[in-house]
Amino acid sequence: MASTSATLNSGRLAPLAIQGTVRRRSVTFVASLVVIGLALVAACFGQLLFPNATTVNPLQTVLPVGSTGHLLGTDQLGRDVVAISVAGAASTLLGPVVIALGSMVIGTFLGLLAAFEGRWVDFAISRLTDLLLSMPMILLALVVSGIFGASYWWAVVLLIVLQCPYDTRIVRAGTIEQVTKPYVEAARLLRLSRWRIMYRHLLINIWPLERTNLLLNYANAMIAMSALSFLGVGVQEGTANWGRQLVDGEQILFQNPAASVAPAILIVLVACAVNLLGDSLNAAEREAQVR
């Protein structure tokens, strides 16, 4: 119950209460694990699998699907679509890992601080999160990174800043429920330092909240990051990156649709898998709490 209300308050959707049988859940669970596993393999070992994926070949620009040696044809720079899509996994999936973790760390720090200190610290942090959340993430990211000319890693930093208000809100809501509990009062009476109370006592108790939120955060970050790549922020034209491949491939949609359809399906597939995995972990967690 605690986690549900916190999630609602945070402005995120409450997880779907999946009511299916155990078998059904395990099918979704296994399927999403397989997709994520494959994506991870591609991200880690793509370079080894297709060492020449990004080599430009002007002799075979835009071969259609089913050409000999190129199952899904080639893109506008003559690169094999299968190879470039595998190679694009790393750039598409790595940045969001950093975003999800970074925003969790910053959000935890700010949320704990706001809930524990209260008064003007809470006011300042809460209004700051309100301000950041009042504007759509994509709009802010596009304007700021476009004007400042962001590179890939600057885009990552920017998205950490834009995503951390969500975490701040969740952690703050979770902590507010905790600070009135006897164990915190006991720790205060023992005159433990505030940092010790926050990071040794409170953090352990809000950790389940954050853990279940991490995957949903990741999916969100991946969608935002690929949207920025699609809009041309953070990656150059022709980069092996699913968002960028999609916009590059759209130019040759009628010569070789696979060049843009393949990355589109990959983005949807991985984002779905991460969301579903997050949901089933959420459900499992709540079931464990009920028992």
Place this chain on the structure above:
Amino acid sequence: MSAEATTVAWAPAAALSASDSGKGASGAGSVEEVGVPRKRSLAEALARIILLRTAGSVVMLLVISVLIFLLTYLSPGNIITNLTGLHPPTPAVAAALRREYGLNQPLVVQYLHWLDRFVHGNWGRSMRDQTSVSQLFAGRVGVTLALVGLGFAMAVLASVPLGVIAARRAGGMLDRTISAVSVVGLSAPAFATGLLLLYVFAYLVSAFPPAGAGQGLFDDLDHLALPAATLAIGVGAYIVRLTRTAMRRELGSDYVVFARARGVSERRLTFVALRNAAIPVLTMAGLVLSYLVGATILVESTFSLPGLGLLLQESVEFKDFAVVQFLALFIAAVIAAIMLLVDLSYLVLSPEWRQRLRR
């Protein structure tokens, strides 16, 4: 119907006056504060809430406007070269620009002038081709309005019934199918869905034109169908999920069980529950709105629809500050206005509040 009922009736109002966020915490404090019924007339209370909430939005907008104004100054490079673009300015041009933009004055004065011009509809000229921003805006706003209107209407018309059906048959085959599809809609970024729709409906079956805006009403609709559908899939997925969650809570509550026991028809029950479910759904409107704005930019870009989103993207690419600043502030103002209306609409929708109004 005494002290307790009053407290409940006041709760949404208390949350309203605080802010649209952190209901749990800020609401709790204010409920305590108004737990003792005050001797304040309804009109007065209503006016106070509307005023407070409006003031909050205005302050928020002012802060955003300062940040947007500072964009030009914080961006790398000299402001004059930013203004002139690729051509290096002659000293005379630079001096003229300084005069025109009032760059010699203190920053605060410049900001106030800028804000004054914005409020009075003098939005400056595009640095790209010197057309006035209001002209650019007028040329683009129609497409965006049509796209968002059509997309949102499609989303609501399809997803509210779907959410209700899913909630009424929670756990069943239909519910599971609807929920699974909504996960896909939530996870798929608008540009990916857009491209897949483009591939299927413009390439595989050439039912719709692939890009651009049309000419004339029917051609317009033809060109808008795929982009609007793309928008509707994402927004609809959100609304299905929100409606389902809220409806399940309502349908599981005591009043529904008792009404059913008294023999109230399922049809009537659903409508009553739906009206009550509207409030929790509305509290999440900010989320949907945020998604809608972001997705509109992506959809216009995917389908090369010459609307405001595409204008924004092009202007960012060309570092056309005047247009970027205008569009950012305009969108912020629209969002703030809609959120304000949504918050105030609780007053109308919440049964407790209606009761108070009638008294």
